[in-house]
Amino acid sequence: MPLLPRVDEMYVDENRVGETLPGQDFGSSVELALAATNHLFNTRNSTRYVAQVLQGVNAVATKLDRTTRPFTGVGPAEMNARIGAVDLDQPLPDTAAALEELETVYLGDAIYFHDAKYAAHLNCPVVIPALVGEAILSAVNSSMDTWDQSAGATMIERRLIDWTAERLQLGAAADGVFTSGGSQSNLQALLIARNHAVAGLRQEPANAGLRLPALLEKLRIFTSADSHFSIQKSASMLGMGFDAVISVPCAADHKMDPAALAEAMAETHDAGLVPMAVVATAGTTDFGAVDPLADLAALARAYGAWFHIDAAYGGGLMVSGRYHHLLDGTRLADSVTVDFHKTFFQPVSSSALLVRDRAMLQHVTYYADYLNPESAALAEIPNQVDKSIQTTRRFDALKLWLTLRIMGADAIGALFDEAIDLAGRVGSVMAADDDFELAADPQLSTLVFRYRPRVTGADALADAGLTDAHGRLSEDAADTLNPAIRAAVFASGQAVVAGTKVAGRHYLKFTLLNAEATLEDISEIIGLLRRTGAQLLANASNSEVSA
Numbered sequence: 086m087p088l089l090p091r092v093d094e095m096y097v098d099e100n101r102v103g104e105t106l107p108g109q110d111f112g113s114s115v116e117l118a119l120a121a122t123n124h125l126f127n128t129r130n131s132t133r134y135v136a137q138v139l140q141g142v143n144a145v146a147t148k149l150d151r152t153t154r155p156f157t158g159v160g161p162a163e164m165n166a167r168i169g170a171v172d173l174d175q176p177l178p179d180t181a182a183a184l185e186e187l188e189t190v191y192l193g194d195a196i197y198f199h200d201a202k203y204a205a206h207l208n209c210p211v212v213i214p215a216l217v218g219e220a221i222l223s224a225v226n227s228s229m230d231t232w233d234q235s236a237g238a239t240m241i242e243r244r245l246i247d248w249t250a251e252r253l254q255l256g257a258a259a260d261g262v263f264t265s266g267g268s269q270s271n272l273q274a275l276l277i278a279r280n281h282a283v284a285g286l287r288q289e290p291a292n293a294g295l296r297l298p299a300l301l302e303k304l305r306i307f308t309s310a311d312s313h314f315s316i317q318k319s320a321s322m323l324g325m326g327f328d329a330v331i332s333v334p335c336a337a338d339h340k341m342d343p344a345a346l347a348e349a350m351a352e353t354h355d356a357g358l359v360p361m362a363v364v365a366t367a368g369t370t371d372f373g374a375v376d377p378l379a380d381l382a383a384l385a386r387a388y389g390a391w392f393h394i395d396a397a398y399g400g401g402l403m404v405s406g407r408y409h410h411l412l413d414g415t416r417l418a419d420s421v422t423v424d425f426h427k428t429f430f431q432p433v434s435s436s437a438l439l440v441r442d443r444a445m446l447q448h449v450t451y452y453a454d455y456l457n458p459e460s461a462a463l464a465e466i467p468n469q470v471d472k473s474i475q476t477t478r479r480f481d482a483l484k485l486w487l488t489l490r491i492m493g494a495d496a497i498g499a500l501f502d503e504a505i506d507l508a509g510r511v512g513s514v515m516a517a518d519d520d521f522e523l524a525a526d527p528q529l530s531t532l533v534f535r536y537r538p539r540v541t542g543a544d545a546l547a548d549a550g551l552t553d554a555h556g557r558l559s560e561d562a563a564d565t566l567n568p569a570i571r572a573a574v575f576a577s578g579q580a581v582v583a584g585t586k587v588a589g590r591h592y593l594k595f596t597l598l599n600a601e602a603t604l605e606d607i608s609e610i611i612g613l614l615r616r617t618g619a620q621l622l623a624n625a626s627n628s629e630v631s632a
């Protein structure tokens with residue numbers, strides 16, 4: 086049956102559909118079950134499916150049309166009260182009513198990443214082709230674990246993995262799998278690296294008879310002080326503990342210092358420990374720094390350590406027209422994390438782990454008779470569960486597939502390039518602004534800065550020790566003020582910015598991923614931060630005076 090003609094029909098019918106559905110007094114459980122089957126996604130209900138999904142899509146589109154700021158500023162207590170008041174045991178009469186309620190409990194006060202004044206975390210505005218994919222994949226509901234639950238979906242995922250591996254120049258033996266996010270990709274990379282290292286240790290006669298915990302005690306992971314915390318969490322989950330991760334200092338540009346890595350690896354080796362992995366970051370969360378990949382790869386190789394690149398953020402550079410070169414060196418990796426839900430403008434979730442040598446994925450293979458028996462592998466039945474740490478798994482690859490088929494890779498790269506260029510322009514503006522201090526020049530699309538103005542004539546602040554010898558707001562006062570600015574701006578809903586710490590001091594952060602945001606938009610946020618900061622300082626000054 087053709088689907089498209091029916092869509093128009095349903096615009097006419099949508100209010101009628103669902104009238105006989107939940108919230109009614111069913112005489113018996115049989116009647117209830119019969120009515121409930123009206124909700125099943127199946128051939129009989131396809132009309133209802135189109136109508137209800139369209140109602141949901143329309144609710145979002147209406148919201149988009151009316152949204153003028155990234156947030157309303159609603160607080161957790163208010164939302165908790167509203168959501169707590171919903172009686173989950175009493176369904177509403179129809180989809181329209183549920184969507185109306187959703188406005189109060191979610192849509193009305195959600196945080197909207199498409200708004201130009203959302204500039205906080207690594208959340209991207211999403212592209213429409215991926216939303217088409219999202220609608221299709223959740224309806225068909227393929228599960229990526231086995232061929233007999235996914236069929237063509239398996240091949241689409243495999244093709245995209247090959248495409249990504251080729252872009253990263255990982256070689257003909259590369260392989261990988263989609264995951265739920267960068268943290269999971271990093272975990273899987275380190276699980277493989279750990280098992281690979283343990284397999285090596287087991288070859289040594291001196292380790293004969295040692296059980297796994299004794300071997301794990303020897304392993305160390307090296308990563309920069311600026312890398313993502315999922316590395317520490319992974320080490321903990323892998324039975325090695327947080328302290329198996331050696332934090333290597335960065336140079337002033339926030340890239341891992343290869344000399345410091347060399348020193349740390351030598352020390353570890355001399356202490357009889359085993360350098361298990363070097364984790365480089367291609368795009369650190371705060372500064373967007375890309376570690377010197379070739380230098381780090383050489384050191385990893387010299388010690389027989391696994392070389393993983395966390396390109397969760399920087400992965401989008403692989404399709405960039407202007408900044409592709411920043412990712413040079415991925416070909417040297419044993420594994421790479423790429424988050425499509427960051428710099429490929431995909432909805433959460435969509436990430437992948439790539440490995441240079443497909444044989445390494447066997448470290449996560451386990452044959453279960455009910456699902457993926459070894460006989461299936463021998464018969465070359467393509468069961469993706471053999472490569473994954475998940476079993477049931479979403480067909481997230483479809484979103485990227487439709488994005489590439491509808492927009493093309495270059496268009497995605499162009500969106501990221503715009504965001505990087507914008508960060509550069511905002512960096513120049515801020516560097517010339519005496520009220521703000523940039524912690525570093527922007528490298529990808531983030532800016533880390535703090536409001537620390539010269540305070541002239543504010544004697545009360547000076548008396549209170551809130552200014553330094555040069556009349557600037559003191560570091561301690563800036564530490565109190567900047568998180569307060571962030572919180573006040575968030576509560577106003579007019580903009581959303583992030584916060585972080587640099588050398589123990591509080592900073593604010595912009596993460597720019599919106600190709601439609603302009604310098605004017607971001608300048609307006611800067612103006613808002615300045616006004617909020619000045620107001621908070623004035624309040625502090627007044628209270629000092631009155632005290």
Ligand SMILES: Cc1ncc(COP(=O)(O)O)c(C=O)c1O
Binds near residue numbers: 267366370424
């Ligand atoms: C460099 C880096 N790696 C890993 C992650 C974790 O990714 P996810 O949030 O998808 O788990 C992030 C998240 O911001 C990141 O910036």
